[in-house]
Amino acid sequence: METLYxxxxxxxxxxxxxxxxGAIINGLLGSRLPRKVVDWVACGAMAFSFVFxxxxxxxxxxHGANYDGEDGFGPHLTxxxxxxxxxxxxxxDIAFLFDPxxxxxxxxxxxxxxxIHIYSVGYMADDPxxxxxxxYLNLFVFAMLLLVLGQNMLVTFIGxxxxxxxxxxxxxxxYNDEQKAAAGQKAFxxxxxxxxxxxxxxxxxFYTAGTWDYLELHQMATSTATVAxxxxxxxxxxxxxxxxxxxxxxxxxxxxxxxxxxxxxxxxSALIHAATMVTAGIFLLCRLNWLIxxxxxxxxxxxxxxALTAIVAASxxxxxxxxxxxxxxxxxxxxxFMFMAVGVGAFVAAIFHLMTHAFFKALLFLGAGSVIHGMHxxxxxxxxxxxxxxxxxxxxxxAAATLAIAGVPLFAGFYSKDLVLWNSLANTHxxxxxxxxxxIRAMLPEDRLQxxxxxxxxxxxxxITDAGGEAVxxxxxxxxxxxxxxxxxxxxxxxxxxxxxxxxxxxxxxxNRSDEETRAHIHExxxxxVGPLSVLxxxxxxxxxxxxxxxLARYFPEGLQPYVLGLEHWLADVFLVADQYRLVGRFGESxxxxxxxSAGAAIAIAGAGIFLAYVMYIKRPELPGVIHERTTRLxxxxxxxxxxxxxxxxxxxxxxxxxxxASYWFDRYIIAGLLVGGVxxxxxxxxxxxxxxxxxxxxxxxxxxxxxLVLIFIAIYFGVM
Amino acid sequence: MAWVSTLGTYWEPTLAHFLLLSAAVFCIGLVGVMVRxxxxxxxxxxxxxxxxxxxxxxxxxxxxxxxxxxxxxxxVMAVAAAEAAVALAIVIHVFRHKRGxxxxxxxxxxx
Numbered sequence: 001m002e003t004l005y006x007x008x009x010x011x012x013x014x015x016x017x018x019x020x021x022g023a024i025i026n027g028l029l030g031s032r033l034p035r036k037v038v039d040w041v042a043c044g045a046m047a048f049s050f051v052f053x054x055x056x057x058x059x060x061x062x063h064g065a066n067y068d069g070e071d072g073f074g075p076h077l078t079x080x081x082x083x084x085x086x087x088x089x090x091x092x093d094i095a096f097l098f099d100p101x102x103x104x105x106x107x108x109x110x111x112x113x114x115x116i117h118i119y120s121v122g123y124m125a126d127d128p129x130x131x132x133x134x135x136y137l138n139l140f141v142f143a144m145l146l147l148v149l150g151q152n153m154l155v156t157f158i159g160x161x162x163x164x165x166x167x168x169x170x171x172x173x174x175y176n177d178e179q180k181a182a183a184g185q186k187a188f189x190x191x192x193x194x195x196x197x198x199x200x201x202x203x204x205x206f207y208t209a210g211t212w213d214y215l216e217l218h219q220m221a222t223s224t225a226t227v228a229x230x231x232x233x234x235x236x237x238x239x240x241x242x243x244x245x246x247x248x249x250x251x252x253x254x255x256x257x258x259x260x261x262x263x264x265x266x267x268x269s270a271l272i273h274a275a276t277m278v279t280a281g282i283f284l285l286c287r288l289n290w291l292i293x294x295x296x297x298x299x300x301x302x303x304x305x306x307a308l309t310a311i312v313a314a315s316x317x318x319x320x321x322x323x324x325x326x327x328x329x330x331x332x333x334x335x336x337f338m339f340m341a342v343g344v345g346a347f348v349a350a351i352f353h354l355m356t357h358a359f360f361k362a363l364l365f366l367g368a369g370s371v372i373h374g375m376h377x378x379x380x381x382x383x384x385x386x387x388x389x390x391x392x393x394x395x396x397x398x399a400a401a402t403l404a405i406a407g408v409p410l411f412a413g414f415y416s417k418d419l420v421l422w423n424s425l426a427n428t429h430x431x432x433x434x435x436x437x438x439x440i441r442a443m444l445p446e447d448r449l450q451x452x453x454x455x456x457x458x459x460x461x462x463x464i465t466d467a468g469g470e471a472v473x474x475x476x477x478x479x480x481x482x483x484x485x486x487x488x489x490x491x492x493x494x495x496x497x498x499x500x501x502x503x504x505x506x507x508x509x510x511x512n513r514s515d516e517e518t519r520a521h522i523h524e525x526x527x528x529x530v531g532p533l534s535v536l537x538x539x540x541x542x543x544x545x546x547x548x549x550x551x552l553a554r555y556f557p558e559g560l561q562p563y564v565l566g567l568e569h570w571l572a573d574v575f576l577v578a579d580q581y582r583l584v585g586r587f588g589e590s591x592x593x594x595x596x597x598s599a600g601a602a603i604a605i606a607g608a609g610i611f612l613a614y615v616m617y618i619k620r621p622e623l624p625g626v627i628h629e630r631t632t633r634l635x636x637x638x639x640x641x642x643x644x645x646x647x648x649x650x651x652x653x654x655x656x657x658x659x660x661x662a663s664y665w666f667d668r669y670i671i672a673g674l675l676v677g678g679v680x681x682x683x684x685x686x687x688x689x690x691x692x693x694x695x696x697x698x699x700x701x702x703x704x705x706x707x708x709l710v711l712i713f714i715a716i717y718f719g720v721m
Numbered sequence: 722m723a724w725v726s727t728l729g730t731y732w733e734p735t736l737a738h739f740l741l742l743s744a745a746v747f748c749i750g751l752v753g754v755m756v757r758x759x760x761x762x763x764x765x766x767x768x769x770x771x772x773x774x775x776x777x778x779x780x781x782x783x784x785x786x787x788x789x790x791x792x793x794x795x796x797v798m799a800v801a802a803a804e805a806a807v808a809l810a811i812v813i814h815v816f817r818h819k820r821g822x823x824x825x826x827x828x829x830x831x832x
Contacts, residue, residue, distance in 0.1 A: 699763075699824065703755045 006063045009077040011056045012096040015106060016145045018049040023138035030131025039121045042134035046117045046141065050110040057103050072222050073215055074099060074573025078151055085154075089210050095151035097214060101574045104351055104567075105148040105283055108358045112275040113141050115532035119366050120267040122528035123373060133173060133265065140166035144276045148283055153202050153212040156284065160198065160248065163277045164191040170272065171264040183263035190257040194247015201240030205291075208233045214287065221290035222577050234294035241288065242302055245281025251339055252309045255332050256645060262324040266369030269324060273331050274361035279354050282338045286347045290577040293345060300481055303343025303424070307488040310336030312642065314495040318502070319638045322379050323368045326503050330405065331361055333492060337420050340489055344482070346423030347575045348568050352547050353416035355567075359543045360404040360413055363536035367398035370525040370533065371507060376518055381503060386512035390522045393530045395508050397537035402504045404540040406497035407606040414602075415544030417493060422549070422598045425486040426591065490605055497609030505617040546570075549599055551592035739780035746773035760812050760822040764805075771801050 022045025030038050056077065064075035076099035085092040098106070117137065124130050143162025150156035165188070172184025206212055208229060209220055220226040245251070250258040250273075258278070262269055272278070285292060285302070292298055310333045317329035334357050341350035372379055374391055388395045404413035512519055524530070546566035548556070553564045562569060616623045628635055637643070693704070746769055753766025775794045782790025816822050 696828075697825075699755050702751070706751060706755065 006059075006076070007078045007080075009056065009059055009079050009098065011052045011059065012077060012079040012098050012149060013081055015049050015052040015056060015110070016096065016142060016149060018045045018052065019138040019142040019145065021045060023135050023142060026131050026138065027135040030135060033131065035130060038131045038134055042138055043114065043117045043121065045138055046110060046114040049141070049145070050107075050114050053103075053106045053110045056098050057107065060098060060100070060103055073218050074576065076215075078215075080151075090206070092152055092154040092212060094155060096149040096155075097151035098149065099574060100570050101283070101286060101351065102148050104355060104571070105279070106145065108279075108355055109141065109144050109148065109276050112358050112362050112536070113144075113271060115535055116267050116271045116275070116362065116366070119270075119369070119529050119532040120265075122526040123267050123369055124265065125526075127265075129173075133170075136166055136169045136173070137268070137271065140170060140271065141276070144280070147280055151214060153205065153214070156287075157198065157202065160244075160280065160284075161195060163272075163280060164188060164195065164248070167191070167261065167272050167277055170268040171261045173264055173268065177263075180263035183257075183260040187257040187261045190254050191247050194244045194254050196244075197240045197247070198244025201237045201244060204233050204237040204240065208237075217288075218290060218577070221294070227294070230291065231294055234291055235298050238288070238292040238295050238298045239301065241284065242292070242298065242305075245284055245339075246305065247281075249278050249281030249335050249339070250309075250332050251281070251305055251335065252312065255309060255313065256648060258332055259325055259328040259641070262322070262328050266324065266365060266372060269328070270362045270365035270369070273328065274365055275358040278331065278335055279338075279358065282335070282342060282350055282354050285339075285342045286351060286574075289347050289575055292342075293578040299343050299345060301343070303340055303481070303485050306336045306339025306341070306343050307424075307485045307492075308336070309333070310340060310492040311488050311495070314492045314499065316638055316641050317499045318495060319635060321382055323371065323381050323384075323503065323507065324365075324379055326381070326499060327361070327364050327368060330364075330496065330500065333496065334361065334405070337417065337489065337492070340424055340485055341420040344424045344427040344485065345578060346420060346427055347578060348547075348571050349416065349419040349423045351571060352544075352567050353420055356404065356412035356416040356540075356543045359536055360401040360411075360540040363397055363401040363533060363540050364405065366529070366533055366536065367394050367401060370394040370529055371398075373525050373529070374522050375514065376521060378514060378518060381506040383514045383518075384507045384512070385510040385514075386508070387522070388508040390512075391524050393524060393533060397533040397540075398508065399504065400537045400540050402500050404544075406500050406610060407493055407602055408610075409603060410541070412540050412542070412544035414606075415547050415549070418549055418599050418602050419547060421486060421489050421493065421602055422595055424489055425482055425598055426594070427482070490601060493602055494605035494609040497606040498613050501610045501613035502617055505613060509618060510621070549595055550590070551595045551599070554592075736780055736784045740777060743773045743776040743780065746770075746776065758823045758825055760815065760824050763824060764808050764812065768801060768805070771797055 022041050025041050026033075026038055030041075033041075060075060060077055063077060067075040076097055078098070079096045081094040081096070083091075084094045117134075120133070120137065124133055127133060140163060143159045143166055145159070146162060147156050147159025150159060168184045168188035170184075171187050172181045175181045175184075202212065205217070209217055211217060217230075221230055243254075247254040258273060261273060264272070292302070313329045313332035313336060317326050317333065320326045320329060334353070338350045338353050338357070341347070341353060370391065371384065371387060371394060374387070374394070375384065378384070400411065404411035407414045407417045512522075514522075546563065547568060548564040550565075553561070556564045616627075640646070750766040750769030750771075750773060753769065754763055757763050757766065775797050778790040778794045778797070780790075782788065782794075812822055815827065819826050
């Protein structure tokens with residue numbers, strides 16, 4: 001391979017192009033191609049995309065080796081396809097940026113995406129509209145790649161809208177079913193609400209910074225001369241973008257679309273709601289880490305929102321009976337974890353959890369799909385049970401994923417979840433630049449404020465030491481926030497272990513509770529489905545080994561050190577600025593003991609959750625009924641998802657409908673009736689009167705002419721004219 | 722110009738007299754065109770109007786001692802003669818077709 005320049009790395013374009021071509025071929029010709037060819041085109045496009053992603057990764061590693069750090073962004077590859085908009089100050093190109101953060105995202109999207117495509121070949125084997133399904137699926141991956149690869153916010157936004165559109169198409173794939181079509185619309189509309197905030201955030205950024213290019217914005221955020229410009233917009237712009245992310249990544253208050261989105265085919269749920277679309281919000285916040293860390297208030301909001309979402313969704317998941325619905329709320333809950341991590345400034349932990357979650361949640365969804373496939377479209381876990389022996393492969397992989405999400409050591413989920421929890425406790429995230437600056441500002445005389453604008457980054461540590469007593473005050477409520485977020489996270493981890501093992505035990509253990517006919521037909525899924533399950537099963541185990549807890553990592557031999565903390569090293573450059581803008585951990589330089597205690601607590605609570613599930617659903621199956629009896633009201637509230645859908649219906653949907661009806665009435669009767677109709681009525685009647693004059697009778701015309709002439713003469717005579 | 726009347730006094734009609742007569746004849750013709758239903762009467766009324774105009778031309782020609790008015794009058798008479806031939810032919814055909822010459826009966830091309 002000839003050497004490619006880092007700013008003309010055309011493989012980036014090819015990563016995006018492959019799924020687009022697949023979508024075009026299948027979209028235009030799919031209905032006429034043999035079904036086998038459709039499969040090969042779709043999966044081939046993904047395979048090519050994955051290979052190009054690997055080549056780009058290799059290119060990035062090569063580039064990183066002799067990267068001179070001149071622009072401060074860390075090693076990155078770019079590729080400009082063409083100049084798109086060039087108007088005044090606004091310049092936006094169709095350009096791609098490939099840095100370590102994007103690399104992780106692209107590999108997850110194309111890798112897991114490829115597995116899901118292969119799985120879909122088996123899962124959708126009988127569907128007559130398979131070509132349409134694969135067209136949407138490829139298009140979706142294309143949009144998602146655009147989102148993560150975009151070099152400026154505009155390209156990201158195209159992808160952002162694209163995934164919204166494709167999720168609508170995929171969720172409502174079986175559009176003949178009115179309920180499913182409605183779920184697609186709900187997803188689209190709720191996402192649009194978030195997108196609107198995202199656009200507003202983009203406008204604020206452009207208005208202030210004059211660019212949407214990530215590299216240029218990053219330059220502004222790192223340069224001490226220009227960061228002062230970004231400081232005032234960090235909160236409003238960051239908040240608006242975060243609200244956009246709550247839509248795409250299903251957080252309070254816009255999470256309501258995700259559980260309904262389970263109406264789509266199950267592999268779609270795996271792709272959209274585990275590996276790709278819902279991670280877009282996390283990705284975007286990580287991409288803009290140098291912006292949002294400038295506002296401690298915003299970070300606190302993100303952390304609290306994430307923690308709340310995590311626990312609310314987890315508590316709902318406990319009582320749901322639809323296998324996909326449990327997983328849906330579990331996804332919302334895990335995404336809450338990621339936002340929690342972002343909120344406490346632990347971006348590496350967020351990306352780490354995003355990655356492992358993509359593995360085990362995709363596996364859970366695909367496993368659930370396999371179960372549904374084997375049970376002939378039965379989704380109620382109360383009618384399952386005993387599938388352990390009937391579907392051994394599905395059971396084994398599902399068990400691995402369940403252990404991973406529950407946070408059992410040696411499984412991927414443990415490492416990432418532990419890192420999130422530990423960081424939420426240890427990071428004194430609230431005390432960063434702005435807090436410090438406010439403190440210094442209060443102390444400095446007026447004439448030195450000018451100096452302050454250039455007193456950042458490197459001087460921050462020194463400045464904080466100077467601030468002394470003032471800083472401690474800020475820490476007090478930050479400490480409460482830390483503990484609150486941490487304990488909520490810990491409780492959620494316990495709930496997660498409980499509801500996942502409830503699902504697992506009810507589905508795979510005990511006696512089969514389905515009827516005779518279904519039971520006779522339960523079968524293991526075909527190889528094209530079991531294969532991806534196995535690959536994801538392996539990833540769900542080893543996926544976490546690139547991020548060991550620090551207190552364990554030091555026991556590994558010297559040669560392995562770069563790998564046991566691999567992700568942290570890999571992403572170090574990306575989050576350099578955010579780390580600079582934050583204080584070091586509360587527990588000092590090498591807090592091995594607190595970290596070990598935190599990990600121990602996480603293991604203990606996960607174990608407790610699993611044990612409780614074991615007692616309630618294996619040992620004493622009558623217990624859930626008894627508890628249900630005692631806590632009917634609580635159970636009802638959880639079963640009805642805290643009545644959030646009903647509340648939204650009352651607060652937003654109904655008023656919107658009323659407004660719509662009122663507008664319709666106004667349009668129908670005032671605009672169309674009175675104004676438009678009135679003009680037409682007048683014209684018509686006036687025309688009628690005038691057309692009576694035009695009788696066709698020449699003699700009458702002569703009379704008109706005469707009368708008119710006489711009138712004109714009279715007028716002239718009396719000097720009127 | 723003047724001449725001796727039988728009453729023995731000189732009475733000299735001026736341009737205004739001619740014009741007044743012409744206007745009167747024109748109005749009679751006009752009213753005929755507007756109110757009569759018989760096609761032949763309407764036609765005759767049109768002739769009246771044409772001739773009233775002729776009278777005006779002649780009167781002005783005489784008043785100004787120029788020949789232009791005379792020329793116009795001849796042209797009008799020639800055209801009127803041709804028109805009379807065509808119009809009467811049409812009237813005859815209408816009469817054969819409709820058994821009558823009322824203009825109100827001729828409605829076919831109106832709509």
